[in-house]
Amino acid sequence: MTHPALPAFPHGWFAVALAHEVAAGAVVARRLCGHDIVVWRTAGGQVRVNDAYCMHLGAHLGVGGWVNGQSIVCPFHGWEYDGSGRCVRIPYEKRPMRVTVAPWHVREQDEAVLVWFHPEGLPPTSEVPALEWTGFAHRSREWTVRSHPQEICENTADGAHFRYIHKFPNVMDVAAREDGDSIWFDLRIRDGEVGERAAGEPVPFEITGRADSNVTAVHGPGMAFNETRAKGRILRNRLYATPTDEGVVRLIGVHSVAFEDGRDPEEHIERTMGWAAFDAWEDDIPIWENKIYRPKPFATHPSEEALVQFRRWYQRWYADAAPDRAGAR
Known part of the structure; x- marks a missing residue:
């Protein structure tokens, strides 16, 4: 696309x-x-x-x-x-x-x-923050997707899609905070606002209060990152969106697990790499491949301010691009 x-x-x-x-x-x-x-x-x-x-x-x-x-x-x-x-x-x-x-x-x-x-061959003007990976086990998967890296990274700012694509039981509000070449997101569950299930959809799982901490960010133009800590377990997900040709993106998804109590992550990673990472990304692919990009969405609600902020922040990754004022009021 x-x-x-x-x-x-x-x-x-x-x-x-x-x-x-x-x-x-x-x-x-x-x-x-x-x-x-x-x-x-x-x-x-x-x-x-x-x-x-x-x-x-x-x-x-x-x-x-x-x-x-x-x-x-x-x-x-x-x-x-x-x-x-x-x-x-x-x-x-x-x-x-x-x-x-x-x-x-x-x-x-x-x-x-x-x-x-850089399209003009200019040298690096930013860096991607590095993390410590001692004690983690990793699994990875790749896909070729007809899309654009901005569209893929934009999902991190879209709180509503978690309910309808990933079947989260609750509505998610998202607040964004810019930090130079990174943008961070705070996802908050709306307690008591559980969406209706579609026909045949399984009973919603309970997520309120599970996570001790949740960190979500986009670093640079092509890497979405999430870390969740709960009950001594650390789950990290990275989705690298690399444009290979116009309208074609190579996705590299990496799911990583570690334990604060010293448990062997290799013995437990198979339990989480599906629902916590790969299944979710694969749910997104049909949307990415069949949507168009609307510079000015028809209706951008207050709950989607993070998406608007993300689009403005992402403009830094385009040479000589005019600001995207999508959804500005």
């Missing part, structure tokens, strides 16, 4: 792989904002990202290419490039050519590989 009312690609950090997908010596082909890139790890353990095509005759370095020490080798004629993209060796010539396959800014954090994109 294309979104003509939105710029095709925001600028910022986007996840192109999980760290375990790029082992030492591995070469992985990816798409990011209409560009073919290659993600690879040197023998010394550093993750590098470069344009995908060899400067010689244009072979794709991620299709048959390999790592030689600190360099990536083209599968076609053996040309080698270092992490900066500079040609350092041509096996059948005395000297390499003075050519470069363009490098991309890359960060490896939170067990993910993040790459910076």
